[in-house]
Amino acid sequence: MIDFWSSLHPVVQGLIKGLAVIMVIFPLAGACSMAERKVSAWMQGRPGPNRAIVPWFAWIPFVGTFLQRLGVFHLMADGAKFLFKEEPVPGHVNKLYFALAPAIAMMPALTTVTVVPFGAYFNSAGEAIPLVLANVDVGLLAVFAVSSLGVYSLILAGWASNSKYPFLGGVRASAQLISYELSMTLSVIPVFLWINAPGTPGTMSLAKVVEFQSLPGFWGGTWFVFLMPLSAFIFLVSLFAETNRQPFDMPESEADLVGGFHTEYGAFKWSLFFVAEYSHMIVGSGVFTLLFFGGWNPLPWLPLADLVGWLHHATHAAWTLHPLFVGVLSLGIFLGKVVALIFIFMWVRWTVPRFRYDQVMKLGWQKLLPLAIANLIFYALAIALIQKSA
Amino acid sequence: MAVIPLERKTLSLAERTYVPQILSGLKTTFKRLLKPAETMEYPEQRPAIPPGYRGVPTLVRDPHGREKCVSCQLCEFVCPPKAIRITPGEVPEGSGREHVEKGPQAFDIDMLRCIYCGLCQEVCPEEAIFLQNQYSMTGYTREEMVNHKDRLYELGGTLPDAHFKWDKKKVAAEHGNAH
Amino acid sequence: MIAPTKPDLVTVNIDGKEIAVPKGTNVIEAARLVNVDVPHYCYHPKLTVVGNCRMCLIEMGLPAVDPATKAPVMDPATGKQKINWIPRPQIGCGTNVSPGLHVRTTSPMVKDAREGVMEFLLINHPLDCPICDQAGECKLQEQSTGYGRGYSRFVEQKNVKPKRTQLGPRVTLDDERCILCSRCIRFSKEVAKDDVLGFIDRGSYSTLTCYPGRQLENNYSLNTVDICPVGALTSTDFRFKMRVWFLKQTDSIDPESSTGANTVVWSREGVIYRITPRRNDAVNDTWMADSGRVLYKQVKADTRLTAIKVNGADSALDMAIHSAAELCKAGRVAIVGSGRSTVEEQFLTRKLAAALNAPVSLVSRVGQGDKLLISADRNPNVRGALVTGLIAALPAPRLAELGAAIDAGTVTTVVSLGEDLAAAGLTAAQLTKVSVVYLGTHANPTSAAAKIIVPTLTVFEKSGTFINQQFRIQKFLKAVPGPAGATDDLVVLAKLVTAAGTAIAASEVGPLWKLIAAEVPALGTMTFANLPDTGLLLDATPYAALPFAEGETLHYKPAARPAPATA
Structure with missing residues (x-):
């Protein structure tokens, strides 16, 4: 199968990978929106969406009703609605850029997915081969570089809408995303200082970060969240801001900006922004998992390799060592962590009220950035001392 | 306008990081997450309507099934959103109720305008209009949402009458009890 | 001191x-x-x-x-x-x-006295307010709110009296509500000079009634309804139609004769419900004739014209104006103005006549005056035509001159401003000889014969002024909007004048008055907005020589008439 895959023309490979990303991210984003509605409903003492059902499913006892109560069919209904709704384009907008903005929003959202490793398997030599669509060595840098392009779509949408609220939303988006990107980038530098010891070939690969968290020994198996809690905290807060999630959703800010940058959007164009936001969230959670939560390692100090070894030891079954099984297992572990993180995103959204814009700026520049710099200096010194002594 | 300077409570360092507050908020919402829903699933479950509820305004008949409204148009006058429209008319001779003289020819309440304030009920000198327990009004057209006289009586039904004012008047007129 | x-x-x-x-x-x-x-x-x-x-x-x-x-x-x-x-x-x-x-x-004594009187008046007064037409303009309601004691100590049975007596064709009496003030009796005796009403019986048996064998049927009977302080006398026409508090009051003028009685038009949402007199001590005191109160029915009459017609086919206003202008250019035109038109319309009619170089005749309507509020000249505004210069002499009866001109073939087009030429004296044969342009409100033989019909507005649907027999210029205001299809007379006339070659900028009363003030010396100092509600007396001396038809009426004495020059 792998041979067949390798024999395909690189363009075809790319196309298939791209399609796979779309096929996975769109439903995932949809499922996230559904989950968001359900989680918010439960937190607010409501049952949440629980009406839509496809007739055939209604005939299935228990399961049909359960799925209906869970609201999964609302996901399809919403998707179909976005596809078939009338596309309103207000008369006063700049039509080209107005249509371009959602497309631009989608590009970084989908592109970043390709460089995020989501699992691993072991080759015959016992080396962990990460599952990633594009295993580039710049890794995290690519994620940061591409995802920060996402702000352009917000600015473009706000500007092309040619009305006040979207414009304010766009302006806020640009200022906010730039502010928090600094802290975010600074917060992860200690991680890479840690894994790039002098003399070793330098890397920004996310897979390498996971690899470091799977090393044997106390320090080796420690997830970076324990090693660098402040980095993880700053990264998480910045992640909230970067994905425009509550309490940092200044660009939308329904209370004061109606709908922010997407006020004038509707139907499918709007849903693209929506999907982009959720895929940013998914990718962000993924990156956070890889950097600080051990990636596909099931537990701290319990790397994937050990788990597979135990399983093989317990069952003596050959399939436990099959790359496919290991890949799926690692993917499951990784996805489990991502889903938990996404739940935290939602949990925070339905708990914390929105900051004022000045508070957002103050927090970004006066609190988070100095903290990130201090954090960096501290870890730089500490790592230098440790590596010197080692 | 007087300006009252208020001393703001100084925040502790922990409070200024927002973190403990956010965590306690997260605790609250998570507890809430695990509890059953508070809401009522409307079409299947219906609320119990308490007495004195102000639902859809209706016209009522007296216990003998007679029209109580005399089309004085006070409700039309008092109605804040101008939902009520009455065409007054004369009660024809020979109907047995000609001593009432006046009754509505048409009585329309536009439920798209009605705000359920109950002023019509309050102002009615004949106790003919009541906001009863009907709360659900639906229709596909604007016309459907206008309750005409027959519909208003159908919704209203009969309510007890303590006075029978017009019966007393009729008896007085027939027996001439004053002279 | x-x-x-x-x-x-x-x-x-x-x-x-x-x-x-x-x-x-x-x-x-x-x-x-x-x-x-x-x-x-x-x-x-x-x-x-x-x-x-x-x-x-x-x-x-x-x-x-x-x-x-x-x-x-x-x-x-x-x-x-x-x-x-x-x-x-x-x-x-x-x-x-x-x-x-x-x-x-x-003082406390006065307050006591009022409360006592109110209590006695209310003893036998039925609690009819919900069905009583007077509710809202009832003195008994107002006074008991202002000066009554607020509750009743009367536990006995109330009097029972007849509830629906027809005193006459237009007046219904509810005896229970009567408080025996005798205003109606005094009015009938003193003003209407028709002494048919009176009280019979004594004490609480007292009842208002007509003299045996007679009815309250004079042409002023509805004034008794107006002055009745309670709901005892009600208008049969207005009975149970609408509560008065819904009605919008618009000042108007009774157009049925040159008396120019001041009136109030009561309307709601474009529907007129009744017309009542408005006090003007120099014209009609507080009275008006019954005949003037039913004129609002013409607004919704079946014969109302609502479609612009050119040669029998539906058309648009500009098309009709164009066709009319063509007709006027093609032949020799005569204009039949109207003593029912407002001063403003007559002014524009004069402009039209000047632009077309057409002779103007007015339709004369002389009847019997009733010495009270109906004068002999049934045109409300013949003086307006004189003042605006539309005519110089009083209109001759039966349009004899115009008829002769048509017979002689010197007139081929007649523009009629709301006048029924057949009723005014032209024969059917004469009507067929000419092309008629008819600007009017209701269908009649002239509109049937007309080549071009432009529906216009009644007195209740437009603003304007009339000059009454005293040369008092009085304004009336638009009470209700006109029906769809009808156009304001002033708009039609202004367009006709413009089409005839003289540009007229104004087609509304306000701006038009600037032109009128500039061109009509007698009205030179006025604007429409400044006209007092009770009217303004103009100088009548330039017209003292004209043999006006009016006899004596309330507040009007005809000037000593000069001997007619010819018999």
Whole structure:
């Protein structure tokens, strides 16, 4: 199968990978929106969406009703609605850029997915081969570089809408995303200082970060969240801001900006922004998992390799060592962590009220950035001392 | 306008990081997450309507099934959103109720305008209009949402009458009890 | 020191406020001048005083004088002349002012007296307000709110009396509601000179009734409804139609004769429900004729024209104007103006006549005056045509000149401003000879014969002015919007004049008045907005020589007529 895959023309490979990303991210984003509605409903003492059902499913006892109560069919209904709704384009907008903005929003959202490793398997030599669509060595840098392009779509949408609220939303988006990107980038530098010891070939690969968290020994198996809690905290807060999630959703800010940058959007164009936001969230959670939560390692100090070894030891079954099984297992572990993180995103959204814009700026520049710099200096010194002594 | 300077409570360092507050908020919402829903699933479950509820305004008949409204148009006058429209008319001779003289020819309440304030009920000198327990009004057209006289009586039904004012008047007129 | 400031003025003190009023004024009127309300039912400023309702009781006193020396008795406490208050209340309507009269209308005695009177009046008054047409303009309601005691001590049975008596073709009586004020009786006797009403029986049996074998059917019978302070007399036409508090009041003028009685049009949402008189002491006092009250029915009449027609086919206004202009250019035109048109319309008609170089004739409507409010000339605005210069002489009967011109073939097009030419004297044969352009409100033989019909508005749907027989220019205002399809006469005329070659910028009353003031010397100082509600008297001397048809009516005496030059 792998041979067949390798024999395909690189363009075809790319196309298939791209399609796979779309096929996975769109439903995932949809499922996230559904989950968001359900989680918010439960937190607010409501049952949440629980009406839509496809007739055939209604005939299935228990399961049909359960799925209906869970609201999964609302996901399809919403998707179909976005596809078939009338596309309103207000008369006063700049039509080209107005249509371009959602497309631009989608590009970084989908592109970043390709460089995020989501699992691993072991080759015959016992080396962990990460599952990633594009295993580039710049890794995290690519994620940061591409995802920060996402702000352009917000600015473009706000500007092309040619009305006040979207414009304010766009302006806020640009200022906010730039502010928090600094802290975010600074917060992860200690991680890479840690894994790039002098003399070793330098890397920004996310897979390498996971690899470091799977090393044997106390320090080796420690997830970076324990090693660098402040980095993880700053990264998480910045992640909230970067994905425009509550309490940092200044660009939308329904209370004061109606709908922010997407006020004038509707139907499918709007849903693209929506999907982009959720895929940013998914990718962000993924990156956070890889950097600080051990990636596909099931537990701290319990790397994937050990788990597979135990399983093989317990069952003596050959399939436990099959790359496919290991890949799926690692993917499951990784996805489990991502889903938990996404739940935290939602949990925070339905708990914390929105900051004022000045508070957002103050927090970004006066609190988070100095903290990130201090954090960096501290870890730089500490790592230098440790590596010197080692 | 007087300006009252208020001393703001100084925040502790922990409070200024927002973190403990956010965590306690997260605790609250998570507890809430695990509890059953508070809401009522409307079409299947219906609320119990308490007495004195102000639902859809209706016209009522007296216990003998007679029209109580005399089309004085006070409700039309008092109605804040101008939902009520009455065409007054004369009660024809020979109907047995000609001593009432006046009754509505048409009585329309536009439920798209009605705000359920109950002023019509309050102002009615004949106790003919009541906001009863009907709360659900639906229709596909604007016309459907206008309750005409027959519909208003159908919704209203009969309510007890303590006075029978017009019966007393009729008896007085027939027996001439004053002279 | 209280002293009359002028020989015919008397200074009185009402609730501490001093005012000089003419001798012979009663206390109610004097109090009204200082904005003090003295409640009353039976008193009416235009009727004799009878003082039988007792509602206007007041406390009065006169300056004290020493009986022996006639010297003023001074009050040492205030340093002013002492007032001897009469220990019992007096009726305000029957008390005329006298020098130094002091009146209290708010003292406890007066309050007591009013509450007592109200209580007695309400003893037998039915609780009919929900079905009573007077509700909302009922003096009994107002007075019991303002001066009543608020609750009833009467536990006995109320009187029962007939509820629906037809006093006449237009008036319904509810005897239970009657408070025996006798205003209607006095009106019939004194103003309408038709003494058919009266009270029979005594005490609580007293009943208003007609003289046996007669009815209240004179042309002024509905005034009794207006002056009835309660809901006893109601208009059969208006009965149970609409509550008065919904009705919008618009000042108007009765267009049925050159008297120009001032009226109020009561309408709601574009529907007129009734017309009542408006007080104008120089024209109609507070009265109007019954015949003028039903004129609103023409607004919704079946014969109302609502479609612009050119040669029988539906058309648009500009097309019709174009066709009319073509017709006028093609042949020799005569214009039949109208004494029913407003001054503004007549002004534009004159412009049209000048632009087309067309002769103008007016339709004469001379009937019998009733010596009260219907004058002999049934055109409301013949004087307007004279003042605006539309005509120089009074209209001749039956359009004889125009008929002759048509027969002679010197006129081929007739523009009729709402006048039925057939009724005015042209024969059917004459009508077929000419092309008729008809600007009117209702269908008639002329509209049937007309080549071009432009529907216009009735008096109730437009604003304008009439000049009545006294040469009093009075304005009326738009009460209701016109029906779809009808166009304001002024718009049509202005377009016709423009199409005829003279540009007229204004087609609304306000702007048009600037032109009128500039071109008509007699109206030179006026604007429409500035016209007082009671009208403005113009100088009639330029027209003193004209043999007007009107005889004497209320507030109008015809000038001594010069001997006709020819027989």
